[in-house]
Amino acid sequence: MKMEIERAVVINLDRDSQRLERFYQALPADWPFPRPERFSAFDGSRLPCPPWWVAGDAAWGCFRSHQCVIEQAISDGAQSLLVMEDDAFCHAEFSTLFKAFERELPIDWQWVYLGGQHIQREQGLPIRISEPVYRPFNAHRSHAYAFRGATAMQMVAAHLHDRDAWGEKHHVDHRFGELHAEFDGGLYCPDRWLIGQEAGFSNIKQKHLDANFFPDARSFYDLRIDHPVIAVVGSSHRQRMIVAAILHRLGISFGTARPPEAIAEAPESYCAPGFDSVCDHLVTGQSWNLVNDQAFRVAHLRMWADRRLKAAKNEMPIGATHRKLALLYKDVQAAWPQTTFIAIAGDDERIGIEAVHDRSVDSAINELASGAKVHCIKKVDFDAPEQLVERLAAMVGVEFKPADVATAKQLAISLCRNA
Incomplete structure (x- = not known):
C-alpha cells in the first residue's frame, strides 16, 4: 500500500540552524514525502517545567514539542502526519528499502516507525507480518514516526x-x-530501520553521540550460532556448578568470573552472566511455563550466545547452565545446533514445589535423551574428581592443554571435597 503523508514536520530548536541545514541537505533526492516543515521546538532551558516533571529541562522541551505537533495536526484536521527530529538521517539504501516496505505495508496502518530502537525485548520481540514489515512490541526513540x-x-x-x-x-x-x-490498530515498522540518528550533541543526554542505527527487527531472528555450545542441565545446583566450574577451568567459557574455590561461594549461574535472567524470562511462574512462542525463545537464546561468543573471543566452545535450561531443550537445539548436553542426575532432596520443579527437569532430560545423545553424570562420579575431569574432557571432544587439565583436576578435588 502506498504510504501517503499529508503533513511532514521536523522539530528543530532555533539555536540549531546548522543541524536543520544538515537535515535538509541529507534528504534523498527522491524523498517520497512532502518536504518537512520546520517546527520551532520548545527550548527546555527557557520553558518552565511543571513541579511534577523530574526528567530534566531538555526532555520537557522535547515532550512539549512532540505533543504540540500532534495536537496541531489534530486541530487542523490533517489526516496523516510524519514527525522527524533534526538529527534524523536516511539509510544509504533508503529508496530501495522504503519501496519494499511500502509495497507490503498493510492497508490498516495507523502508526509507523521508520526509525527507532526495539526495547523491552525480554517481554516481547517485533512480530513478522511479511518479509519487510514487522509489528513492534515497544519501539523507543521519536526521530521518525x-x-x-x-x-x-x-x-x-x-x-x-x-x-x-x-x-x-x-x-x-x-x-x-x-x-x-x-494498541489494537495497525502499528508497524520495517524489517530494517530506514532512518537513524545522526552524530552530534544531544540536548537530552548532554553529550556527543555517534551516528546510530539500532538493531533491526529482523536481526533478532536472523542470528545464526554456528559454534559449539556445552549445555549443562540438571536439577542439582551444587553438582551443576561443580561441572561448570571444571569445564570453565579447562577453557570452556561460561563467563568472565573465575571458578570459585568452594562451590558454596557460587551464586546461581555465576559462570554465565545474564543467562539466569534469560532463563527466568523464558520459563516463568510457579508452574515453570514456557513464555511466548518458540521463535521468541529461540531468538533470545541466540542473542545470549552471540553476546557470549563476542565476549569469549576464542575458538573454544562456550558453556551455559541453569536449572530451567532442560525445559528449553527443544529451543536450545534450534538456537544452538552444535550443542553437547551434559546431564547431572537429580538428588531427590527437595520437597514441595521445588520437588515438582526437579521432576519437571528430570522429565525434560528424559525426553531429550530419547531423541538425542546426552552425556550423563551420576552422583557417584563426584567421588572420583580426577576421573570426572577426564570424562568431561572426553564428552566435550576438545583437546585441552595438559596444564589446564592438571589445574582442573586440582579444582575438582577441592570442589568435590567441599561440596
Missing part, C-alpha cells in the same frame, strides 16, 4: 495528557512505547 487518521493521533494525544496513567521520570518516546503492546 508517522500517524494516519484522527483515531491514532487522538489516542496518543490523550495518553500524553493523562499524567495519572504514566510515571514522571520518562520521556515522550517512553510514553509512546507504553501504548504499543495494547
Whole structure:
C-alpha cells in the first residue's frame, strides 16, 4: 500500500540552524514525502517545567514539542502526519528499502516507525507480518514516526495528557512505547530501520553521540550460532556448578568470573552472566511455563550466545547452565545446533514445589535423551574428581592443554571435597 503523508514536520530548536541545514541537505533526492516543515521546538532551558516533571529541562522541551505537533495536526484536521527530529538521517539504501516496505505495508496502518530502537525485548520481540514489515512490541526513540487518521493521533494525544496513567521520570518516546503492546490498530515498522540518528550533541543526554542505527527487527531472528555450545542441565545446583566450574577451568567459557574455590561461594549461574535472567524470562511462574512462542525463545537464546561468543573471543566452545535450561531443550537445539548436553542426575532432596520443579527437569532430560545423545553424570562420579575431569574432557571432544587439565583436576578435588 502506498504510504501517503499529508503533513511532514521536523522539530528543530532555533539555536540549531546548522543541524536543520544538515537535515535538509541529507534528504534523498527522491524523498517520497512532502518536504518537512520546520517546527520551532520548545527550548527546555527557557520553558518552565511543571513541579511534577523530574526528567530534566531538555526532555520537557522535547515532550512539549512532540505533543504540540500532534495536537496541531489534530486541530487542523490533517489526516496523516510524519514527525522527524533534526538529527534524523536516511539509510544509504533508503529508496530501495522504503519501496519494499511500502509495497507490503498493510492497508490498516495507523502508526509507523521508520526509525527507532526495539526495547523491552525480554517481554516481547517485533512480530513478522511479511518479509519487510514487522509489528513492534515497544519501539523507543521519536526521530521518525508517522500517524494516519484522527483515531491514532487522538489516542496518543490523550495518553500524553493523562499524567495519572504514566510515571514522571520518562520521556515522550517512553510514553509512546507504553501504548504499543495494547494498541489494537495497525502499528508497524520495517524489517530494517530506514532512518537513524545522526552524530552530534544531544540536548537530552548532554553529550556527543555517534551516528546510530539500532538493531533491526529482523536481526533478532536472523542470528545464526554456528559454534559449539556445552549445555549443562540438571536439577542439582551444587553438582551443576561443580561441572561448570571444571569445564570453565579447562577453557570452556561460561563467563568472565573465575571458578570459585568452594562451590558454596557460587551464586546461581555465576559462570554465565545474564543467562539466569534469560532463563527466568523464558520459563516463568510457579508452574515453570514456557513464555511466548518458540521463535521468541529461540531468538533470545541466540542473542545470549552471540553476546557470549563476542565476549569469549576464542575458538573454544562456550558453556551455559541453569536449572530451567532442560525445559528449553527443544529451543536450545534450534538456537544452538552444535550443542553437547551434559546431564547431572537429580538428588531427590527437595520437597514441595521445588520437588515438582526437579521432576519437571528430570522429565525434560528424559525426553531429550530419547531423541538425542546426552552425556550423563551420576552422583557417584563426584567421588572420583580426577576421573570426572577426564570424562568431561572426553564428552566435550576438545583437546585441552595438559596444564589446564592438571589445574582442573586440582579444582575438582577441592570442589568435590567441599561440596
